[in-house]
Amino acid sequence: MPQLAFDIGFFAELPKLQPPVRKGVLEAWEKFNRLSLDQLFKDPGLKLESLTNAKDKQIRTIRIDQFWRGVVLAPPSGDTFVLLRVMAHDKAIAWAKKQKSSINEVTRAVEIRDAATLDEITPAYEQVAQDSPKERLFAKFSDGDLRALGIDDETLRQARSLVDKEQLEIFAPLLPQDQREVLQYLAEGCTVEEVWQDIVAPALQAATQPVDTQDYETAIRHSRARIALVTASEELRDILEKPFAAWRVFLHPSQRKVAYRASYSGPAQVTGGPGTGKTVVALHRVKHLLGHLRDGDRILLTTYTNALVNALRSGLESLVEDPQLRERVDISTVDGFASRVVAEAPGAVTRRPLMHNEEESRWGKAAKATGFTGSAQFLAQEYRHVILAQDIRTLAEYEAADRRGRGSRLAAAQRPLVWETVERFTAGLAEDGARTWLQTCAEAAHLLEDKGPQYRHVVVDEAQDLHPAQWRLLRAAVPARPDDLFVAGDPHQRIYDSKVSLKSLGIKVTGRSVKLRKNYRSTQEILRWSTALLVGRPIAQLEDEGRDDTLLGYRSALHGDGPAVHAAEEEDDELDALVARVREWLEAGVGAGEIGVSTRFNKTCAKTVAHLKAAGIPAAPLRAADAAGEAETVRVGTMHSFKGLEFRCVAVIGVNEDALPFPKAVTPPEVDAKQHETDMMSERCLLFVACTRARDSLYVSWSGKPSSFLVEAGM
Numbered sequence: 001m002p003q004l005a006f007d008i009g010f011f012a013e014l015p016k017l018q019p020p021v022r023k024g025v026l027e028a029w030e031k032f033n034r035l036s037l038d039q040l041f042k043d044p045g046l047k048l049e050s051l052t053n054a055k056d057k058q059i060r061t062i063r064i065d066q067f068w069r070g071v072v073l074a075p076p077s078g079d080t081f082v083l084l085r086v087m088a089h090d091k092a093i094a095w096a097k098k099q100k101s102s103i104n105e106v107t108r109a110v111e112i113r114d115a116a117t118l119d120e121i122t123p124a125y126e127q128v129a130q131d132s133p134k135e136r137l138f139a140k141f142s143d144g145d146l147r148a149l150g151i152d153d154e155t156l157r158q159a160r161s162l163v164d165k166e167q168l169e170i171f172a173p174l175l176p177q178d179q180r181e182v183l184q185y186l187a188e189g190c191t192v193e194e195v196w197q198d199i200v201a202p203a204l205q206a207a208t209q210p211v212d213t214q215d216y217e218t219a220i221r222h223s224r225a226r227i228a229l230v231t232a233s234e235e236l237r238d239i240l241e242k243p244f245a246a247w248r249v250f251l252h253p254s255q256r257k258v259a260y261r262a263s264y265s266g267p268a269q270v271t272g273g274p275g276t277g278k279t280v281v282a283l284h285r286v287k288h289l290l291g292h293l294r295d296g297d298r299i300l301l302t303t304y305t306n307a308l309v310n311a312l313r314s315g316l317e318s319l320v321e322d323p324q325l326r327e328r329v330d331i332s333t334v335d336g337f338a339s340r341v342v343a344e345a346p347g348a349v350t351r352r353p354l355m356h357n358e359e360e361s362r363w364g365k366a367a368k369a370t371g372f373t374g375s376a377q378f379l380a381q382e383y384r385h386v387i388l389a390q391d392i393r394t395l396a397e398y399e400a401a402d403r404r405g406r407g408s409r410l411a412a413a414q415r416p417l418v419w420e421t422v423e424r425f426t427a428g429l430a431e432d433g434a435r436t437w438l439q440t441c442a443e444a445a446h447l448l449e450d451k452g453p454q455y456r457h458v459v460v461d462e463a464q465d466l467h468p469a470q471w472r473l474l475r476a477a478v479p480a481r482p483d484d485l486f487v488a489g490d491p492h493q494r495i496y497d498s499k500v501s502l503k504s505l506g507i508k509v510t511g512r513s514v515k516l517r518k519n520y521r522s523t524q525e526i527l528r529w530s531t532a533l534l535v536g537r538p539i540a541q542l543e544d545e546g547r548d549d550t551l552l553g554y555r556s557a558l559h560g561d562g563p564a565v566h567a568a569e570e571e572d573d574e575l576d577a578l579v580a581r582v583r584e585w586l587e588a589g590v591g592a593g594e595i596g597v598s599t600r601f602n603k604t605c606a607k608t609v610a611h612l613k614a615a616g617i618p619a620a621p622l623r624a625a626d627a628a629g630e631a632e633t634v635r636v637g638t639m640h641s642f643k644g645l646e647f648r649c650v651a652v653i654g655v656n657e658d659a660l661p662f663p664k665a666v667t668p669p670e671v672d673a674k675q676h677e678t679d680m681m682s683e684r685c686l687l688f689v690a691c692t693r694a695r696d697s698l699y700v701s702w703s704g705k706p707s708s709f710l711v712e713a714g715m
């Protein structure tokens with residue numbers, strides 16, 4: 001039976017199509033399902049026509065309605081057709097005539113290229129290259145290496161005519177997508193081995209037969225990262241009605257391999273820079289696990305912040321349609337989960353969570369009571385990084401504890417006094433019916449260690465900031481079995497000071513850890529700019545280092561304008577400039593809900609919301625996000641709360657000298673030199689995280705003197 005599959009290029013344009021055109025697509029798809037091959041070719045309504053003077057006889061057009069045409073790949077054998085694009089009549093015909101299809105001999109996937117334009121421009125570039133003193137862009141790669149990566153003869157000729165990356169960008173949209181990516185990654189400095197491992201190998205299909213470059217039926221099935229087969233009309237109707245993000249259907253092979261691996265023999269980990277699709281992979285993993293769940297089994301999908309919990313919830317809703325299946329997944333922050341475990345324990349006493357700003361004064365009080373003369377900051381850190389991290393419950397354990405990770409000295413003789421102060425602090429909390437969040441996690445972990453696990457699988461997103469007490473809780477939440485824990489995170493986005501050895505907590509991911517490299521979110525310009533902030537060196541210097549231009553090895557195939565910066569004298573001027581910038585975005589057609597504004601402090605958020613509103617721009621704090629209002633409101637939140645989220649346009653404001661690094665968040669070197677370094681790095685990461693939330697446009701501003709991070713990076 002014939003069928004019509006969909007190319008990723010069609011989905012990318014889908015949001016631009018009006019509902020009647022989408023309805024036409026559905027009707028065409030139904031026709032393909034209903035009619036025989038012979039009837040399809042003869043159908044007067046569909047007009048599955050070949051085109052005169054076309055580069056490829058297999059590329060035809062179909063009628064969607066009076067004005068719109070679909071461009072379809074109609075292979076000579078098999079009965080699966082692929083809808084490549086839907087365009088206005090004349091445009092569709094012109095585009096269709098220029099395209100050529102082929103089957104890649106290495107990846108075995110179907111490829112489409114703009115053969116006419118490539119034929120037209122390649123000789124000119126060859127001539128320019130011949131006369132240019134510059135070395136060719138791919139000079140250091142042999143033909144054999146390029147061919148092994150799936151570069152075919154035609155693309156090889158084009159690649160050999162290029163002298164720089166700008167030229168590659170002109171060719172890129174014309175080239176077959178997989179080959180384009182290979183060239184872009186090589187041009188960015190990746191080695192042949194890296195490209196093989198990260199891009200080509202995951203896409204390969206195990207096959208014993210030699211490639212049949214005429215067998216489109218098989219090749220279409222081998223192109224799952226770009227061609228989707230939709231089997232039910234309800235599914236297609238749903239897709240057409242609410243155009244979805246491509247990630248729902250098209251995973252990159254490297255993502256698919258991680259998310260849909262049948263089973264991992266133990267905990268598995270996916271890492272990768274900002275925007276590489278870790279959250280997407282985590283959601284698809286949940287979908288995979290749901291498909292294999294036994295009766296009564298449940299999944300915990302957990303992360304750090306409430307805003308991300310909301311994002312995960314709506315992500316899962318769009319990925320897993322069956323509400324009964326979704327019911328079997330609990331989505332919550334780790335702290336929220338801990339509270340629930342503690343509250344459900346027999347004889348539980350309700351205790352309020354301690355506010356962050358209360359903690360220091362309580363340590364001060366406890367120290368006064370015991371006569372400990374060190375600082376409250378020292379005590380808070382000792383409690384967090386030694387006592388809770390190592391799950392120390394007695395003085396004897398504390399006396400034997402390893403403090404090597406700490407940069408502050410503590411004489412052995414002082415430990416009993418510190419312990420007494422800690423006991424005083426915890427007793428004070430108990431008396432007042434309060435608990436720190438980490439205490440709650442530690443307590444919940446103890447409860448589950450006694451009571452036994454509650455889940456069959458635990459999937460963790462933004463795992464880099466979890467504290468050992470939180471990891472212990474998650475470890476106790478799931479039995480140590482295959483597929484117990486699936487962990488997604490990026491060490492470069494650590495913004496709280498928890499550095500953890502998972503192995504020491506019984507979570508061994510060795511041999512089951514995969515790194516994603518392709519950034520789907522931000523443009524290369526935004527990514528490079530943000531990376532310069534993270535490493536504290538100007539972009540120009542980074543570029544000199546060739547292959548390490550993102551230093552972290554992440555690349556984006558997206559391009560756009562570089563970030564804009566704005567220096568203001570006073571905060572009010574800065575907010576006025578923000579209003580002007582947001583207006584520009586709105587006037588350019590960006591929806592208010594696609595704009596995010598982040599600041600270092602809560603108080604600036606409130607002021608910013610008020611300022612935007614006073615200027616007639618709808619704005620709301622991120623925390624108050626209600627799904628319904630999101631589409632029409634600019635979201636304003638702290639940099640911390642932006643973790644894991646993304647917006648089309650992002651303004652990061654208040655990047656002032658005294659805000660980043662924020663002196664209060666950085667332990668003075670004289671208190672603890674190691675902690676000082678860690679805190680400085682967290683502050684740096686925070687700015688990096690805030691900037692990498694942007695997809696198309698990033699705007700950074702400050703008032704007075706700029707942050708030293710900006711200065712170091714030469715901004």
Ligand SMILES: Nc1ncnc2c1ncn2[C@@H]1O[C@H](COP(=O)(O)OP(=O)(O)OP(=O)(O)O)[C@@H](O)[C@H]1O
Pocket residue numbers: 245246247250251252255272273274275276277278279280281490493519520521643644645646692
């Ligand atoms: N295969 C894909 N095809 C298209 N878009 C994708 C794909 N994978 C991810 N994306 C998109 O890229 C963006 C970033 O994805 P995601 O949030 O999962 O990245 P992340 O690695 O978790 O990022 P971060 O660590 O910065 O929070 C999202 O808009 C997502 O929809």
